[in-house]
Amino acid sequence: MRGKLDISAYLVLGPENVAGRSVGDVVAAAVSEGFTCIQVRSKVCSARELMACADEAARSIARCGASESVALLIDDRLDVALAAREAGVKVDGVHVGQSDIPVEVCRRFLGESGIVGLSARPDEMLEYVKTADVSCVDYFGVGPLHQTATKPDCGLDESGNVIVKTLSEIEALVAASPVPIVVGGGVKRDDLAALGKTGAAGFFVVSAVCAADDPARAAAELVSAWRAAQGSRA
Numbered sequence: 001m002r003g004k005l006d007i008s009a010y011l012v013l014g015p016e017n018v019a020g021r022s023v024g025d026v027v028a029a030a031v032s033e034g035f036t037c038i039q040v041r042s043k044v045c046s047a048r049e050l051m052a053c054a055d056e057a058a059r060s061i062a063r064c065g066a067s068e069s070v071a072l073l074i075d076d077r078l079d080v081a082l083a084a085r086e087a088g089v090k091v092d093g094v095h096v097g098q099s100d101i102p103v104e105v106c107r108r109f110l111g112e113s114g115i116v117g118l119s120a121r122p123d124e125m126l127e128y129v130k131t132a133d134v135s136c137v138d139y140f141g142v143g144p145l146h147q148t149a150t151k152p153d154c155g156l157d158e159s160g161n162v163i164v165k166t167l168s169e170i171e172a173l174v175a176a177s178p179v180p181i182v183v184g185g186g187v188k189r190d191d192l193a194a195l196g197k198t199g200a201a202g203f204f205v206v207s208a209v210c211a212a213d214d215p216a217r218a219a220a221e222l223v224s225a226w227r228a229a230q231g232s233r234a
């Protein structure tokens, strides 16, 4: 799976995001419409609840026949990823932030075939992307493109102001980064044409799919807009 990792259309979700639906149903809607990567992320679930969510997501991916092409990652929690694997759930890796388990430790426990995504440092991001040791990292998650209620603490500077990433900053990050970059934070369909031109490997969303009236339709529109953006590059 690591060699085939595709972060072009990346859904991040937990039970608090799905507006009364099930995580499994929203994952199925996204994967059946072409989403390529799923991350289970919850700031309210217990470890056991996260394991159950991962199981639900993995079953939906399997029902779509995509277990060998769509990666399933867990946000923050290497312990949950390993425990879920131990319980027979096909978890492919983790996405960690700067205050989570270090990427070297994630790599050691997940093995060479595991996937490790890392959020780039919000301060001095360009310098960080240029100089970080990426030997254990498969991609950088970068944001926010826009302020977002889904993660009110993202992009905050020392004074508590939200600093969003401009398209030219993203372009510079992509050019400087030795690993692919996926961009999120308030991303909607209308952002994708411009985002595609930055050279980012993909986009990640929570609410554009999870809060939509029709998640499958929203997912299909996002995938189609991203593909159109890729087609018009060059």
Ligand SMILES: Cc1ncc(COP(=O)(O)OP(=O)(O)O)c(N)n1
Pocket (backbone or CB within 6 Å): 010, 012, 039, 041, 075, 076, 095, 096, 097, 098, 117, 118, 119, 140, 141, 142, 151, 182, 184, 204
């Ligand atoms: C793909 C992707 N990119 C960035 C993040 C943010 O991760 P982090 O900075 O660890 O913040 P939390 O998601 O843990 O609040 C992400 N989860 N996924």
Ligand SMILES: Cc1nc(C(=O)O)sc1CCOP(=O)(O)O
Pocket (backbone or CB within 6 Å): 012, 119, 141, 142, 143, 144, 145, 148, 149, 150, 151, 154, 155, 184, 185, 186, 187, 204, 205, 206, 207, 208
């Ligand atoms: C999990 C996450 N990380 C971000 C970052 O900028 O690092 S923004 C974000 C949440 C994105 O949710 P929505 O698509 O609903 O805005």
Ligand SMILES: [Mg+2]
Pocket (backbone or CB within 6 Å): 075, 076, 095, 096, 097, 100
């Ligand atoms: Mg995190």
